[in-house]
Amino acid sequence: MRGAERFRIGDYDCWTLPDGELTYPGSAVLPPESHPPAELTAPYTALLVDTGSTRVLIDTGAGALGPNTGKLAESLASTGFLPEDVHVVILSHAHPDHIAGVRLFPNSAVVMMRKEFEFWMSAETQARLEACEVYGLGPLEAVMAASVRDHLAPARDRLRLLDRPTEIAAGILVFPAPGHTPGHAAVLVSSGRQQLLYVGDALVHPAQFEHPDWVCAFDLSSVETVRTRKQLLERAVADRCLFAGFHLPGALGAVEARQASFRWEPAVAAEMNACVHLREERNHVTGCRRTGTKTHPSISLS
Numbered sequence: 001m002r003g004a005e006r007f008r009i010g011d012y013d014c015w016t017l018p019d020g021e022l023t024y025p026g027s028a029v030l031p032p033e034s035h036p037p038a039e040l041t042a043p044y045t046a047l048l049v050d051t052g053s054t055r056v057l058i059d060t061g062a063g064a065l066g067p068n069t070g071k072l073a074e075s076l077a078s079t080g081f082l083p084e085d086v087h088v089v090i091l092s093h094a095h096p097d098h099i100a101g102v103r104l105f106p107n108s109a110v111v112m113m114r115k116e117f118e119f120w121m122s123a124e125t126q127a128r129l130e131a132c133e134v135y136g137l138g139p140l141e142a143v144m145a146a147s148v149r150d151h152l153a154p155a156r157d158r159l160r161l162l163d164r165p166t167e168i169a170a171g172i173l174v175f176p177a178p179g180h181t182p183g184h185a186a187v188l189v190s191s192g193r194q195q196l197l198y199v200g201d202a203l204v205h206p207a208q209f210e211h212p213d214w215v216c217a218f219d220l221s222s223v224e225t226v227r228t229r230k231q232l233l234e235r236a237v238a239d240r241c242l243f244a245g246f247h248l249p250g251a252l253g254a255v256e257a258r259q260a261s262f263r264w265e266p267a268v269a270a271e272m273n274a275c276v277h278l279r280e281e282r283n284h285v286t287g288c289r290r291t292g293t294k295t296h297p298s299i300s301l302s
């Protein structure tokens, strides 16, 4: 597993916080027309953003869901921060791989869309999950129901439920990005002239950049998932955002438009590219620089 990696968005220090990985049937992640392999291993990576006054964790990992998950605490420790240093936890959505780590942060406010909370907590959804009627995923649906009861319900007293796009800390905007789940949220982090767009599970595999119409077994609404995904990708291209997803390898990268689809670039290349973009725009960029052995170089403007 990769360790936590530090990067910068403007004045904000940020870290990728790997939680581990889980192996899925390939057909659960990619559609038949992609000829998926029998199995696919998906990485799980949360993000930590330190604005200087507020430390925000975005998604919390899967806890004991799989044999190689639940490493968020270890990743956080490697940054030098303690759980009590995290002021706010944002949950992109209420699937088990995103909410099981909430219990590690008993003092943090927990932010999510109200629509997401109410969908998963409703007696109707709980009953339909127990009857395996929501996804057609069999016993995994009961795991989803139990995860909500075990991890979300106990955090009820410290939840901050959002009804609309909301800046929950300086430069950190949480906004609806529905489809994967009804109240799925994305997060835009803005500082200085740089932006990070975290899309949660709006994309779950790198092949979905080139094939944004490919949905997975966990996308509750295929139509809405694809519509939201394309909107997020177009926004990332237009605004030259660093692009992050919970299940993308290394979590970070850049996205470019390519005819009717998109292209994904891994993080280091993406940041080099961001430097080129900035140089073209302002013509007095100091360029990329590497700090120590960190994978992600800082980008600084003079």
Ligand SMILES: [Zn+2]
Pocket (backbone or CB within 6 Å): 095, 097, 098, 201, 246, 247
């Ligand atoms: Zn997920």
